[in-house]
Amino acid sequence: MTALATDSGQRRDASLHATGLHANASQRWHDLATRVLDGHRLTEAEAISILAAPDEEVLDLLAAAFRVRRARFGRSVQLYFLMNAKSGLCPEDCSYCSQSKVSDAEIPRYNILKRDDLLAGAKAAAERQAKTYCIVISARGPTEREIAAVEAIVPEIKQKYGLQICACLGLLTPEQADRLAACGVNKVNHNLNTGSEHYAEICTTHTYQDRVDTLRNVRKSGMELCSGGIIGMGEKPRDVVSMAFELRDLGVESIPVNFLNPIEGTPLALAPGQKQELTPNYCLKVLCMFRLANPNSELRIAGGREMHLRTLQPLGLYAANSIFVGDYLTTKGQLPEADYAMIRDMGFEVTEAADTSASCC
Numbered sequence: 001m002t003a004l005a006t007d008s009g010q011r012r013d014a015s016l017h018a019t020g021l022h023a024n025a026s027q028r029w030h031d032l033a034t035r036v037l038d039g040h041r042l043t044e045a046e047a048i049s050i051l052a053a054p055d056e057e058v059l060d061l062l063a064a065a066f067r068v069r070r071a072r073f074g075r076s077v078q079l080y081f082l083m084n085a086k087s088g089l090c091p092e093d094c095s096y097c098s099q100s101k102v103s104d105a106e107i108p109r110y111n112i113l114k115r116d117d118l119l120a121g122a123k124a125a126a127e128r129q130a131k132t133y134c135i136v137i138s139a140r141g142p143t144e145r146e147i148a149a150v151e152a153i154v155p156e157i158k159q160k161y162g163l164q165i166c167a168c169l170g171l172l173t174p175e176q177a178d179r180l181a182a183c184g185v186n187k188v189n190h191n192l193n194t195g196s197e198h199y200a201e202i203c204t205t206h207t208y209q210d211r212v213d214t215l216r217n218v219r220k221s222g223m224e225l226c227s228g229g230i231i232g233m234g235e236k237p238r239d240v241v242s243m244a245f246e247l248r249d250l251g252v253e254s255i256p257v258n259f260l261n262p263i264e265g266t267p268l269a270l271a272p273g274q275k276q277e278l279t280p281n282y283c284l285k286v287l288c289m290f291r292l293a294n295p296n297s298e299l300r301i302a303g304g305r306e307m308h309l310r311t312l313q314p315l316g317l318y319a320a321n322s323i324f325v326g327d328y329l330t331t332k333g334q335l336p337e338a339d340y341a342m343i344r345d346m347g348f349e350v351t352e353a354a355d356t357s358a359s360c361c
């Protein structure tokens, strides 16, 4: 009798203790969200503590992140559609990339697509309810022919399908950025990919500063910035935080967060020591950290979503408000129908689809 009473008392104490801890964590993340909504800029210590939070606090973190997401983006989900407009011919050595000169990955290799193919991609984007069509080429930076191809097609795409255009053409000079802005490109994607201190570990043919310079050139041209990174390349939590804060300082409007899909034939896939295992809970913490660090930026769960969030994919939308629909550049995404069902089941809705009756750019 005494032993039983003691056991049950200990269980109750343990449970109360656990509940107390949980309540504290829940209140702590709630309070942080309140402060962020009041204009607080996340500190490095706070950002690191999010990445290091125990898994049992992930739901509390998501609830906090969702308060911030809902204040700015409601329950909307913005869809982006990727078009790999030039594949596998890049002279750079980014170690995660299947299209780099140091990759042996078996991927299609072709030069910039012709007008009809780019238009067909835009049609597919509109049909899939994407609001933004991303024209991506594998390159250090665009050639004159590539810039001219984009200049020629963008007004036509906007007139026919009413899509927003995001161009990802590599490093850009101020003049190239101005030309893209002039032809109607809305935003330019150029990812920082990782923190400044880790950058030399993943690429040697250009620098982190080169990428920041391109983002500044884009900003001066008046276009919006799309820039994010890849998680899981052997970086430290402080590298992830430093990237999130750099994006904040640059005022990036749209942040794609990728989770490394180690593609066979890329240096990173061949170097197990240089990448870390990602768990769904850690990926969710990363998304929460980006949301709280960048409360006004669109946050997109990008490549690696299906592979790393797995069954927890829908929860990511409590922090993020955007996904790619369809395939990624050289890897498959899940079927669009699965994305629509996920969004519907969450009680969210896709941002108004492209206006196909648009008549001007």
Ligand code: SF4
Pocket: 090, 091, 092, 093, 094, 097, 098, 099, 100, 101, 137, 138, 139, 140, 170
């Ligand atoms: S610059 Fe872009 S396309 Fe080229 S290797 Fe790096 S990530 Fe790949």
